[in-house]
Amino acid sequence: xxxxxxxxxxxxxxxGKDVELRCDPISGHTALYWYRQSLGQGLEFLxxxxxxxxxxxxxxxxxxxxxxxxxxxxxxLTIQRTQxxxxxxxxxxxxxxxGYTFGSGTRLTVV
Amino acid sequence: DAKTTQPPSMDCAEGRAANLPCxxxxxxxxxxxxxxxxxxxxxxxxxxxxxxxxETNEMASLIITEDRKSxxxxxxHATLRDTAVYYCIVRAPNRDDxxxxxxxxxxxxxx
Numbered sequence: 001x002x003x004x005x006x007x008x009x010x011x012x013x014x015x016g017k018d019v020e021l022r023c024d025p026i027s028g029h030t031a032l033y034w035y036r037q038s039l040g041q042g043l044e045f046l047x048x049x050x051x052x053x054x055x056x057x058x059x060x061x062x063x064x065x066x067x068x069x070x071x072x073x074x075x076x077l078t079i080q081r082t083q084x085x086x087x088x089x090x091x092x093x094x095x096x097x098x099g100y101t102f103g104s105g106t107r108l109t110v111v
Numbered sequence: 112d113a114k115t116t117q118p119p120s121m122d123c124a125e126g127r128a129a130n131l132p133c134x135x136x137x138x139x140x141x142x143x144x145x146x147x148x149x150x151x152x153x154x155x156x157x158x159x160x161x162x163x164x165x166e167t168n169e170m171a172s173l174i175i176t177e178d179r180k181s182x183x184x185x186x187x188h189a190t191l192r193d194t195a196v197y198y199c200i201v202r203a204p205n206r207d208d209x210x211x212x213x214x215x216x217x218x219x220x221x222x
């Protein structure tokens with residue numbers, strides 16, 4: 001597609017359940033980023049993939065969070081044993097070498 | 112930490128030029144200045160970027176000081192739809208590093 005696609009657009013889950021969020025970047029973009037944005041807050045960096053290099057996981061808030069990028073394209077962000085503080089909009093962005101294109105995000109609500 | 116500082120909020124009358132400042136005093140010689148904006152409930156949107164020369168596109172103009180330690184994003188004729196949070200970031204192309212967004216400037220366009 002022409003843009004970065006994220007799914008689902010909305011997810012409501014019960015506390016303690018695992019969730020998977022998907023990001024389809026723009027074809028050919030080598031870099032892929034995950035951010036999250038809690039209500040009324042700025043963008044919080046989570047993880048960054050660049051080509052075949054080891055990902056930069058320095059922004060992941062706990063070991064309940066993990067992400068992978070298969071074949072240098074689609075990425076999945078997994079949150080295990082979700083907590084209420086995980087509720088946020090999770091944004092994915094991809095980039096060729098400069099400039100970002102963001103997806104519309106996944107709004108995660110943990111109840 | 113973000114490498115840029117911006118005022119937390121600004122007001123601008125509809126139809127007037129909105130001038131959004133950004134300080135990036137530690138910018139490196141090969142780093143570009145990028146501007147993004149985030150309209151409520153949407154992913155951030157690219158606006159413009161530049162290295163040292165002033166830039167203009169259909170959305171905005173970017174004025175970078177001669178010492179490159181600060182810049183100003185200009186929306187020439189602000190409309191209500193320009194109400195958003197505006198983020199200024201610096202980044203070198205082709206670099207394997209994550210980008211940290213600051214808190215941005217919340218621009219209110221007043222009717």
